[in-house]
Amino acid sequence: MKKYINVLTGSILFKNIKEEQINEILKLGDFNIKEYDKNECIYHKEDTVKKFGILLSGKASIIKEDYWGNKNIVTNINKGDLFAEIFSILYEEPLNVSVVSTENSRILFINISNILNSNKSSEVINIFTKNILRIISKKTLILNKKIEYLSKRNLRDKILSFLSDQAQLNGNKSFYIPFDRQQMADFLATDRSALSRELSNIQKEGLIEYNKNHFILK
């Protein structure tokens, strides 16, 4: 545990909370840590979960899969991130998304309800609650972004709105996206070959330049 405490102190979840208080909260949340190999399933979409996860090391993706198996990456998860979809636990609904490790990963699980509903109305719990609020607010913004991309009437506009946001995010016209081609297609809810074709078209018209996951906007 100790070796990961700096991941936790660095995470938004425990922002403004001291190390010894973090331990206190973890205990309250009946925490445990589990390791996963690459491509292992961390949560399955039909699970109803009590605890939710924080990625201590490695990488993972939140994936939505439809009836026929079309996969759609909702978000990538990086170190320190928590799986905000898991807020469905507050409503005790099934997840309806799966979480899959994309690298060897180590995950901390805690029972949020335990913490939120602990009768101790201490200052720490208060800060913790606000931190969660902040995280899920950000999640909402990200989901809204995604809806913005998906709402475009054609693939070209989906691509361009996504790329221009990525550029903005990186503060540079030249940037790397965190997806390979198939993942990008899944994220934009389209077909890989259709995506390749359209990227190619856009490049021919001189709007962008790209190679693999590196892009330059013109």
Added chain:
Amino acid sequence: MKKYINVLTGSILFKNIKEEQINEILKLGDFNIKEYDKNECIYHKEDTVKKFGILLSGKASIIKEDYWGNKNIVTNINKGDLFAEIFSILYEEPLNVSVVSTENSRILFINISNILNSNKSSEVINIFTKNILRIISKKTLILNKKIEYLSKRNLRDKILSFLSDQAQLNGNKSFYIPFDRQQMADFLATDRSALSRELSNIQKEGLIEYNKNHFILK
């Protein structure tokens, strides 16, 4: 104000909070109330907002509009609902969505940050914070649902996943959706005529029956 207090006591935002304490919170949040005619703009997407709104009476829609003016209804807002997108205030980002009244409406504005950051770490504030958490969690679920629809590879599947969720929501194969045809098209990010055509096709194949905004799944 008094005539709306029951709207507030009935809302999730003030759940488990007594009437006199609601007043206390409202004061802390520097509240005000404003009226809007049908089709008036309540928030514009470029606004950066300090206060956010709770619909006391009437109806409104959260609308995303792209560069070329294609409108996309993100959600409808009903009595007691608050505009969760406005959680961007926690990040002080521009809204990037607009809120428009679809009926004559009356809206209560409060400054959430004032309340959350008030040093009084009273029990009431604590409950209030949890209520907000609950609301935005639900919002996240709704956004996830929407992403699920929009991620379908073709219009038919968008329609069918939307309708089957609506049926589930109403607990009945026969139900009314809260959209007219144009709004439904905007919500599913497609063209109205394309939507009509596909609905018609699906009906011909006997999967659904419909008339205006009333649907029956087979």
Added chain:
DNA sequence: AATAATACGTTGCATTTGCAACCAAAAGGA
């Protein structure tokens, strides 16, 4: 180094979709 596996681009084709134009029915106003 040889081989296998993966990632990405390309292309043909059938289907879907956006768009525009038009018509009919229903609702609202004068």
Added chain:
DNA sequence: TCCTTTTGGTTGCAAATGCAACGTATTATT
């Protein structure tokens, strides 16, 4: 009641897209 406005269905057409199949370059494995 008559006229206007709104709402929704239909259709033709061009363009976009999903899908499958295939080729090549890159990366991983032995």
